[in-house]
Amino acid sequence: MAESSREAILTRIRQGLAQPAPLPPRPDFAAPVHPPLTNPDAVVAFAESFQRVGGEFYYCESPAHLAEQLTAFQKRRQVGAPYVWEPELQALLQAAGVAFLADETRFVEQADLGLTSCEALVARTGSILVAAATASGRRLSIYPDQHLVVARPSQVVAEIGDALRVVQARYGKQMPSMISLTSGPSRTADIEKTLVLGAHGPRRLVLFLLEEDEVSTPAS
Template sequence: MSDTSREAVLARIRQGLAAGAAPLPPRPDFAQPVHPPLSNSDAVVAFAESFQRVGGEFYYCESLPHLALQIAGFQQRQQVGAPYVWEPEMQHLLYRAGVAFRADESEFIAQADLSLTSCEALVARTGSVLVSAATASGRRLSIYPDQHLVLARPSQVVAEIGEALRVLQARYGAATPSMVSLTTGPSRTADIEKTLVLGAHGPRRLALFLLEDEE
């Protein structure tokens, strides 16, 4: 290093030392919320907006007859048959609504094009559906079929993921389900040549039917 270059470096060092220590960054306020407010003050509306933004199909159902119409319309548009439904409460509700379903596991591997399950909670922030293996649907009905239908209630909507996990903890305590999954839209990947492929690791279509709590 030449004398001129050395002097220039030392001059910058002396200038920096004369200026004193660099100011510390502002201390974050850990009491403030991490996220901004939801897009809508109504958490149910905010969930519907987020859910559709990530590729889910949202259907509001004000009554059991309305639910039957919405499911029938979905089946007609997608050209699919009756969904596999393994949860007794769900079977009872669909029976009251007059919706046909498959309660057994016959030919499930070959013909599992459609399933219908419940969920643990709905997250408004991300449009996610929290499912677990604790129900009679187990692990398979939310992952294996080509298209996954979810039946939920407005009372299941929470604002943040943390709240959804607390709902799960309050419901099961120490007996945490062996599988808990936050499903955010249909399964997708663009790992190969940046080409978006749906259904790579799970259902390629996710639809949610939100049935009023009174029903």
């Protein structure tokens, strides 16, 4: 019995070796890595992805609407004026009647909110790409408890690669010293698999998408 079982196994092996498996089809290296976005409108796709990773999204029709949305956000969260260091954003908020902190007075002690621009918004992952080349530097998007971003619909791109090409086209050989791709609030579950927000950066990421108008997009 044992010998017949052995012979049966060897017979199957010989038959298998006599008919090797066909080679897999040659991959199409020119084909897109990702399937098309679930929503053909990249802005809507970004909003869906951004909220899916834990971001708070607010659409603003005008600077006045931005002021309303930002003021309402501050009241809900019971926080004060944001730190804003980029001149273009300062001018935008000042024209809209929004109070902000323009210097670094007591920044370390009371940096509840930091408001910055960004380089691009990635629809695929809901990520925000910021760089250290702006007046916000490295700190304003990382140190405050909550990171607020003002962006325009024209800054939405489909993929991360597209966002990196935007940065490359803007800065050329003078690339920023830091580029950060942020997908939702800072979080970790390293300790006993308990999710903790704000472990390594802001615990809340908020985007105010300001509709295009005659005012140019804040420089990044």
